[in-house]
Amino acid sequence: MRVLMLGWEFPPHISGGLGTACYGLTQGLAHHGVEVNFVIPRAVGDEDTEFVDLVGCNQVPVRMTTVGGGPMELPVALPWMQRRAETVAADAGAGAADGEQASAAAPGAAGGELRRAGFVDPVVVDSLLRPYLTEESYARAVDALGGHAGPAPGGLMESLLGFLNGERDLPSLRSVLGAAAPAEVPDGAEDHPAAAAPPAASPDQPGPPVYLHFTGQYGSDLLEEVARYALVVAEIARHGGFDLIHAHDWMTNLAGAAAARVSGRPLVTHVHATEFDRSGENYNPRVKALEQLGLDHADRVVCVSHYTAGVLRKRYRVDPAKLRVVHNAVTHEEQEHEFHWKKNIPEPIVLFLGRVTFQKGPDYFIDAAARVIKLMPEVKFVMSGSGDMLPAMIERAARQGIARSIHFTGFLRGKDVERMYAMADLYVMPSVSEPFGISPLEAMALDVPVIVSNQSGVSEILSNALKFDFWDVEDLANKILALLKRRALREQLIDEGRDEVRRMRWEARAELVRAIYRELVA
Amino acid sequence: MTSIVFYFQVHQPFRLRRYTFFDIGVSQDYFDDAENERLMRRVADKCYRPMNELMLRLVEKHGGAFRCAFSLSGTALDQFELWAPDVLDQYKRLADTGCVEFLGETSHHSLAFLGDADEFAAQVNSHARRIEKLFGRRPTTFRNTELVSDNHVARAAEELGFSGILAEGADHLLGWRSPHHVYRPEGCERLKVLLRSYRLSDDIAFRFSNRQWKEWPLPAERFASWVHEVEGEDSAIGLFMDYETFGEHQWADTGIFAFMEHLPEKVLRKPGFRFETPAELFERTDPVGRLDIPYPVSWADMERDLTAWLGNHMQRSAMEALYQVGAQVRQAAGRQPELLARWRRLTTSDHLYYMCTKWFSDGDVHKYFSPYGTPHDAFIAFMNVLDDLARRAGQAATAAADAPSSKERAQ
Numbered sequence: 001m002r003v004l005m006l007g008w009e010f011p012p013h014i015s016g017g018l019g020t021a022c023y024g025l026t027q028g029l030a031h032h033g034v035e036v037n038f039v040i041p042r043a044v045g046d047e048d049t050e051f052v053d054l055v056g057c058n059q060v061p062v063r064m065t066t067v068g069g070g071p072m073e074l075p076v077a078l079p080w081m082q083r084r085a086e087t088v089a090a091d092a093g094a095g096a097a098d099g100e101q102a103s104a105a106a107p108g109a110a111g112g113e114l115r116r117a118g119f120v121d122p123v124v125v126d127s128l129l130r131p132y133l134t135e136e137s138y139a140r141a142v143d144a145l146g147g148h149a150g151p152a153p154g155g156l157m158e159s160l161l162g163f164l165n166g167e168r169d170l171p172s173l174r175s176v177l178g179a180a181a182p183a184e185v186p187d188g189a190e191d192h193p194a195a196a197a198p199p200a201a202s203p204d205q206p207g208p209p210v211y212l213h214f215t216g217q218y219g220s221d222l223l224e225e226v227a228r229y230a231l232v233v234a235e236i237a238r239h240g241g242f243d244l245i246h247a248h249d250w251m252t253n254l255a256g257a258a259a260a261r262v263s264g265r266p267l268v269t270h271v272h273a274t275e276f277d278r279s280g281e282n283y284n285p286r287v288k289a290l291e292q293l294g295l296d297h298a299d300r301v302v303c304v305s306h307y308t309a310g311v312l313r314k315r316y317r318v319d320p321a322k323l324r325v326v327h328n329a330v331t332h333e334e335q336e337h338e339f340h341w342k343k344n345i346p347e348p349i350v351l352f353l354g355r356v357t358f359q360k361g362p363d364y365f366i367d368a369a370a371r372v373i374k375l376m377p378e379v380k381f382v383m384s385g386s387g388d389m390l391p392a393m394i395e396r397a398a399r400q401g402i403a404r405s406i407h408f409t410g411f412l413r414g415k416d417v418e419r420m421y422a423m424a425d426l427y428v429m430p431s432v433s434e435p436f437g438i439s440p441l442e443a444m445a446l447d448v449p450v451i452v453s454n455q456s457g458v459s460e461i462l463s464n465a466l467k468f469d470f471w472d473v474e475d476l477a478n479k480i481l482a483l484l485k486r487r488a489l490r491e492q493l494i495d496e497g498r499d500e501v502r503r504m505r506w507e508a509r510a511e512l513v514r515a516i517y518r519e520l521v522a
Numbered sequence: 523m524t525s526i527v528f529y530f531q532v533h534q535p536f537r538l539r540r541y542t543f544f545d546i547g548v549s550q551d552y553f554d555d556a557e558n559e560r561l562m563r564r565v566a567d568k569c570y571r572p573m574n575e576l577m578l579r580l581v582e583k584h585g586g587a588f589r590c591a592f593s594l595s596g597t598a599l600d601q602f603e604l605w606a607p608d609v610l611d612q613y614k615r616l617a618d619t620g621c622v623e624f625l626g627e628t629s630h631h632s633l634a635f636l637g638d639a640d641e642f643a644a645q646v647n648s649h650a651r652r653i654e655k656l657f658g659r660r661p662t663t664f665r666n667t668e669l670v671s672d673n674h675v676a677r678a679a680e681e682l683g684f685s686g687i688l689a690e691g692a693d694h695l696l697g698w699r700s701p702h703h704v705y706r707p708e709g710c711e712r713l714k715v716l717l718r719s720y721r722l723s724d725d726i727a728f729r730f731s732n733r734q735w736k737e738w739p740l741p742a743e744r745f746a747s748w749v750h751e752v753e754g755e756d757s758a759i760g761l762f763m764d765y766e767t768f769g770e771h772q773w774a775d776t777g778i779f780a781f782m783e784h785l786p787e788k789v790l791r792k793p794g795f796r797f798e799t800p801a802e803l804f805e806r807t808d809p810v811g812r813l814d815i816p817y818p819v820s821w822a823d824m825e826r827d828l829t830a831w832l833g834n835h836m837q838r839s840a841m842e843a844l845y846q847v848g849a850q851v852r853q854a855a856g857r858q859p860e861l862l863a864r865w866r867r868l869t870t871s872d873h874l875y876y877m878c879t880k881w882f883s884d885g886d887v888h889k890y891f892s893p894y895g896t897p898h899d900a901f902i903a904f905m906n907v908l909d910d911l912a913r914r915a916g917q918a919a920t921a922a923a924d925a926p927s928s929k930e931r932a933q
Binding site for chain 1: 544836879
């Protein structure tokens with residue numbers, strides 16, 4: 001089974017939960033023999049895109065291919081076409097002369113015998129899209145490019161929607177984009193890639209070339225960029241080579257729907273967060289409309305919690321018959337953190353770590369802190385992260401007279417995150433609306449006991465955590481105090497929590513996803 | 523002659539409310555009275571009243587040939603007095619028939635035997651006095667909370683004057699031996715033990731309403747035929763179960779009341795079978811041999827051990843803290859007897875049971891139910907209450923220490 005996965009990010013540069021979840025799921029699927037064409041957006045010129053032959057994904061050698069959106073014309077070989085050529089070669093037992101190359105490309109294809117292991121073939125599409133963008137932050141990103149990327153011609157979104165309605169065809173879309181007509185792929189090449197790429201072809205030599213020829217300008221605003229990305233993905237999808245499409249979160253919804261339309265393959269839309277989780281009642285109607293589109297076009301909707309399934313039923317009227325819940329899990333890397341940081345102060349530390357935004361409930365953390373400090377003045381509270389509510393939080397702490405007991409670290413990355421966890425005596429996630437929320441599992445893997453709100457998806461699968469309703473500040477304060485005062489409770493949560501997190505494997509979740517695929521692909 | 527010995531456990535705990543850290547030193551409002559009352563009234567309606575009426579009818583109908591035993595925990599008695607005094611009257615009528623025995627236990631359904639031997643004796647004696655006052659006879663048969671017993675419990679019961687004890691007929695204790703005889707616990711001189719016939723007991727208590735069970739639906743006649751297979755000189759079948767089995771754990775529409783209504787006549791139909799109370803059995807029969815119970819065995823779960831109450835860090839630490847505070851509370855009891863009464867309600871084993879996490883490994887968060895939502899919440903409330911209690915006991919002790927010193931100054 002081959003999946004065209006429209007995901008986000010790739011190690012070593014993963015910026016948050018969405019990238020981690022896509023990567024973890026992809027690894028898990030590969031473990032179960034699913035072959036994944038992993039398409040991600042990334043701006044060319046980022047240092048991340050420089051590496052090729054990246055090794056990861058269960059030690060499967062991976063070659064990264066970039067589909068340019070730049071001004072240059074790029075002949076590109078989609079890696080899964082090469083892979084198929086190699087598979088044919090290996091199956092044919094092309095052994096002796098080319099065996100080395102074949103097995104380098106497809107480990108497990110030893111002695112001409114092909115093990116049915118999955119693959120992950122990443123393709124990078126040059127785009128400014130990245131997780132958690134908003135219209136504002138996208139505008140800032142475009143500004144930062146200066147004169148290098150003028151806006152692409154407008155109207156792309158409308159054209160794409162017209163395409164999905166059947167009012168337009170793909171060639172006419174290209175003209176909207178201002179792209180030159182692509183050098184045509186010989187007819188039928190996508191159906192017989194092996195014919196185009198002889199069995200003896202070296203992996204270094206592109207198989208059937210795919211010419212994507214764009215003017216190279218990023219979208220004038222976020223939604224135009226989303227549409228531009230969708231168009232590139234549609235071009236990729238046109239060449240087939242997969243059984244179904246799996247698209248993650250709203251920015252890939254249009255791409256997923258477009259890919260389904262060009263290829264005629266079923267679409268799985270995976271919801272990691274909805275616009276209501278991100279923005280509450282002040283949601284962006286344009287974003288919500290795109291989410292709705294992705295859900296309406298989907299043959300199956302996968303979401304990360306029963307909590308989110310409820311939101312999808314109520315707010316988006318998703319048919320329960322096509323709705324499936326697959327909770328997130330923890331990657332091996334997250335489970336095997338090791339650190340040697342030591343706490344540098346004796347006082348107990350209570351940690352909030354995440355974006356300081358409405359959705360994460362930082363104000364409830366501050367209010368609970370004020371109550372705890374009244375009874376245990378020695379406790380230190382740390383708020384790590386940045387976000388639009390940060391200034392208000394600093395003022396809130398000052399107003400409550402606890403400024404000396406609350407520390408704001410700003411945004412932390414990499415080792416500093418681990419270090420912060422290591423220093424913490426307990427971790428609090430007071431989210432107002434959290435579709436899943438992986439960070440408590442990371443904390444637990446690092447032997448930090450956690451308190452999570454009941455309004456989080458992760459609370460559905462966690463036994464060894466304290467839980468509260470986000471608005472119940474009194475209860476949160478009570479539980480913080482209980483954890484700081486009762487050693488047996490800490491030990492209980494740490495000991496059993498560590499084992500619980502170890503049991504949450506992506507391999508098991510991927511099995512559920514594969515079962516969903518099988519509902520769609522016989 | 524084979525005796526069928528029914529013993530029904532009647533118990534309700536005083537559940538705690540979600541007493542928070544901020545309540546410590548402020549509020550003495552520990553118990554969730556509204557919830558406790560609601561549950562007692564519900565169980566009284568669904569189980570205690572109809573089942574007691576049935577028991578009275580059966581005793582009358584069989585002219586004394588149907589007999590059984592009850593163990594009423596002190597906390598259940600408290601709740602009857604508060605919210606269902608007519609149920610207590612039913613038990614008095616049952617006692618008046620002379621066909622019903624009331625057993626001795628700890629007054630608060632506690633695990634005091636494992637925590638504090640003196641407290642254990644105090645609770646057993648106070649319960650015995652209360653039973654004697656209510657029903658006119660001092661108990662002679664003992665059963666420990668959750669049927670927890672070992673050689674030491676048996677020995678302690680003997681020293682407290684009991685002539686018999688009830689225990690779990692666990693396979694690993696008996697080996698090849700039959701649970702259907704009276705034994706003498708290792709280390710005892712006079713005390714006799716009757717074991718729970720767990721297969722037959724659980725047929726009624728758990729499997730009766732299980733539609734997946736191959737014997738479902740179980741008519742009284744078939745169950746009686748299983749009982750009739752246990753023949754032999756001085757055989758006895760201990761059918762021990764929670765009384766709430768009838769009407770609460772298994773609702774009336776499962777047919778559980780009708781089953782009980784017809785069971786005695788089916789059992790008595792075969793000559794050589796009769797109902798007896800534990801005291802009557804122990805009076806009449808000599809033990810067939812000694813039984814060694816080297817470690818505590820309970821009637822709980824598959825493990826038949828203590829892990830449901832003392833299996834994790836929280837439970838062990840709560841148990842330890844409970845009995846540490848008990849010492850302080852008893853010192854202060856002269857000045858503040860109310861503290862001791864409250865503390866004793868905390869010794870009820872249910873509080874520890876609510877902290878049990880052993881079902882977590884099944885990966886099913888929702889399988890577990892307790893008044894607190896989660897075992898951790900149960901622990902938090904319990905420890906906060908204990909903290910407040912210890913504080914008040916400490917204050918009483920300080921006041922007591924101050925008093926004589928001021929007297930000294932006066933001299």
